[in-house]
Amino acid sequence: MKNMKKLLSLLLALVMILAMAACGSGDAGKESAPAQESKSGESAPVQGGGDKIYDGVKLVYWSNWEATETQGKIITEAVNEFMAETGAEVDLQFKGRTGIKEGLIPALDADQKVDMFDGQGNKSNFGDRIVPVEDLMAAADYEKDGNAAMMELCRSYYADGKTREIPYQMKGNGFLYNKALFRQAGIESVPTNWAEFEAVCQKLLDAGITPMTTDDAYTPQAFGIHLARMLGTDKVKAVVNDGLWAETPEVLTTAKAFEGLASKGYFSDLVASNAFPTGQNTEFATGMIGMYVCGTWLPNEVRNITGDSFEWGFFNYPEVDGGINGTEAMVIGCQSFAITNKCDNPEAAFALISKITRGEWDAKLAEGTLGLPIDKANTEWPEQLADAKPYFDACTEIFAVSGGLENNPNITPALKENLAKLYAGLITADQFVANMETASQA
Amino acid sequence: MKRNKTMIAAFALPASILFVAIFVYPVIRTVFMSFFSIQEITDSFSSWVFNGIDNYKSLMGNALYRTSWINLLKIFFLGGVITLGVSLLMAAILKSGVKLKGFWQAVIYMPNIISAVAMATMWIQYVFNSTYGFLHNFFKAIGLESLANIQWLSPDMKFTALLVSYCFGTIGHYMLIWLSGMERISPDIYEASSIDGASKVQQFFYVTMPLLRGIFKTNLTMWAISCSGFFIWSKLFSPITADTSTIVPMIYMYEKLFGAANTDSVTRDAGSAAAIGVMLCIFVVVMFFVVNKTIKDDDIEM
Structure with a gap:
């Protein structure tokens, strides 16, 4: 019995030691690229000593992708090549979207060494935790190959007009459509104005095809862009922030346009109950629906459902009667890189960013993710998004997300609910305006 | 010594x-x-700006935040009645000597060992889906078209769908606690009541129930704690941006702390998030005191 107790005690002690060792050796990183062998948290050594330009330099790079995503795989390859070429040691850690959102600022504030990171465009909330990159870009003449509109967008996030972020993986919003269904309905060209758009919907319906659907998370997109066509994105933001639903006649006009679409049966019967991503996955990607208002990331997101045979088309939101802008205005945005104030060697970080966002690796990212390249020299866009290129090239006015309609997170839930009901024909345009006015005043 | x-x-x-x-x-x-204006949770103290109870006033003046509390209270009261009621019934059935007791116990408890993410996804995609979901197919198969056409995830039905699926996943946990309480009741008491002519139903209401007061207190307190931390299910029913029908204070706190999705510029407010945390804590403490004051468990000796 005594021996048994001793044995048990030993086993317990062993388990505790192992558990503590497992906890202690946990790296801050969620997943690390296979090539890296470094530990985060060490200060970067000074450059020099070897044959290569960044021998001895160590960078910690947090990515908002997952290691298993296509973006993650391509970035890993690019980083490996960068390390081989420059001699730098890169600790690439895949944190995922929430990892960056929730963990990066606390990590930087706790003096954790993170030199660079990527993520959703507009990093203005990082404040002085990220550094301006204007000088680095100027020294490398980086901008000459970039997309001017994206650079302008990235600068617009900062009061001093100096960008702290470097764009890549462009994206834009508009109508993604199924070309095979359009052909089946006898539609030969995409609509450029509202009358043509309604005619397209009717042709699809006549051919037995439900013209469009959406998901709960994306309900504000079509309505918001429509309203931004009439008012411009700044006034749309004023409507949602100041509660000017009843005071702005264009809101009712837009609501009536969608009430009309609903009454004619242009929306899927399931539009009110499509909890993201049900609509995009089970209705649009399966070829049951003609159109879906979303972003250019959609072909990549549903590629496992559509396979290669799906014929993707894209057109910008059509011009509307009484509107103040046309298809030269659209919702575009990007992912971006930033260099933190913890970085001892911004030149090396910028070199890695340049490698990923220019030339071969930018093209590989676009090709692999069915995304949009940021390097002007990469003129070949993925076939699925080739239709979007003319709109991007002609874009002179950038709308905010959903035309600015999602600018007030306190109102977005009520907006989503009432738009779902409007699209499903459960409420009228007048009820929509009244409901939103009530929601804003409450 | x-x-x-x-x-x-x-x-x-x-x-x-x-x-x-x-x-x-x-x-x-x-x-x-919670009494300061703070952007990031890790901002240095020097950047905090004292604003008294403004965070609390601003939150209580916000319709969406009030909606989140209404949803939480609906989950607490309606969900509490469903979960604690059904779990008590299940426990009573299992205690009554039903065959294969261990098997049924394991089956009812099983949802608790499955991740909430998997459970919610299963409910959303395979039960409530209006095209191929179980409810749609089942009601269609038995010819109840009107029930088959219910859009469970539409704005008017989403809360019901959320509540039903959440309760389903938690019943097993509370059932086990009820059962453990029932096991403590001496068979002699049941035997004595049987001799006195009490039926099974009368035994349940006049013997089992009074002797489970302590367990009821425990379950109610634990239910309040689990409701105050209600987050994952709500997040999965509205994955990108919040819905009025499913938002709860924890979701609102998350959006305040880390910024809402789909907005152009991320705004964070750690001060308000802290105030929400304090209010949730007060909710649990109040519930604890109410339960302790209203339910006495020390007047019956086992």
Whole structure:
């Protein structure tokens, strides 16, 4: 019995030691690229000593992708090549979207060494935790190959007009459509104005095809862009922030346009109950629906459902009667890189960013993710998004997300609910305006 | 035995230090933060701006935040009745001598060992889906078209769908606690009541129920705690941006702390998030006191 107790005690002690060792050796990183062998948290050594330009330099790079995503795989390859070429040691850690959102600022504030990171465009909330990159870009003449509109967008996030972020993986919003269904309905060209758009919907319906659907998370997109066509994105933001639903006649006009679409049966019967991503996955990607208002990331997101045979088309939101802008205005945005104030060697970080966002690796990212390249020299866009290129090239006015309609997170839930009901024909345009006015005043 | 105070202090000190560092300090800091305007949770104290109870006033003046509390209270009361009621019924059935008791116990408890993410996805995609979901197919198969056409995830039905699926997943947990309480009741009491002519139903209401008061208190307190932390299910029913029908204070707190999705510029408000945390804590404490004041468990001896 005594021996048994001793044995048990030993086993317990062993388990505790192992558990503590497992906890202690946990790296801050969620997943690390296979090539890296470094530990985060060490200060970067000074450059020099070897044959290569960044021998001895160590960078910690947090990515908002997952290691298993296509973006993650391509970035890993690019980083490996960068390390081989420059001699730098890169600790690439895949944190995922929430990892960056929730963990990066606390990590930087706790003096954790993170030199660079990527993520959703507009990093203005990082404040002085990220550094301006204007000088680095100027020294490398980086901008000459970039997309001017994206650079302008990235600068617009900062009061001093100096960008702290470097764009890549462009994206834009508009109508993604199924070309095979359009052909089946006898539609030969995409609509450029509202009358043509309604005619397209009717042709699809006549051919037995439900013209469009959406998901709960994306309900504000079509309505918001429509309203931004009439008012411009700044006034749309004023409507949602100041509660000017009843005071702005264009809101009712837009609501009536969608009430009309609903009454004619242009929306899927399931539009009110499509909890993201049900609509995009089970209705649009399966070829049951003609159109879906979303972003250019959609072909990549549903590629496992559509396979290669799906014929993707894209057109910008059509011009509307009484509107103040046309298809030269659209919702575009990007992912971006930033260099933190913890970085001892911004030149090396910028070199890695340049490698990923220019030339071969930018093209590989676009090709692999069915995304949009940021390097002007990469003129070949993925076939699925080739239709979007003319709109991007002609874009002179950038709308905010959903035309600015999602600018007030306190109102977005009520907006989503009432738009779902409007699209499903459960409420009228007048009820929509009244409901939103009530929601804003409450 | 003579007490060695030094030894007591030496043994108590590490645990006390850890307790203060891990529990007491964060609570005090959160309460303190709730009276300041703070952007990031890790902002230095020098950047905090004292604003009294403005965070609380601003939150209570916000319709969406009030909606989140209404949803939470609906989950607490409606969900509480469903979960505690059904789990008590299940426990009573299992205690009544039903065959394969262990098997049924395991089946009812099983949802608790499955991740909430998997459970919610299963409900959303395979039960409530209006095209191929179980409810749609089942009602269609038995010819009840009107029930088959219910859009469970539409704005008007989403809360019901959320509540039903959440309760389903938690019933097994509470059932086990009820069952453990029932096992403690002496068979002699049932035997005596049988001799006195009590039926099974009468035994349940006049013997089992009064003797489960302590367990009822425990279950109610635990239900309040689990409701105050309601987050994952709501997040999965509205994955990108919140819905009016499913938003709860924890979701609102998350959006305040880390910024909402789909907006052009991310705005964060750690001060308000701290105030929400304090209010949730007060909710649990109030529920605890109400339960303790209203339900007495020490007047019956087992």
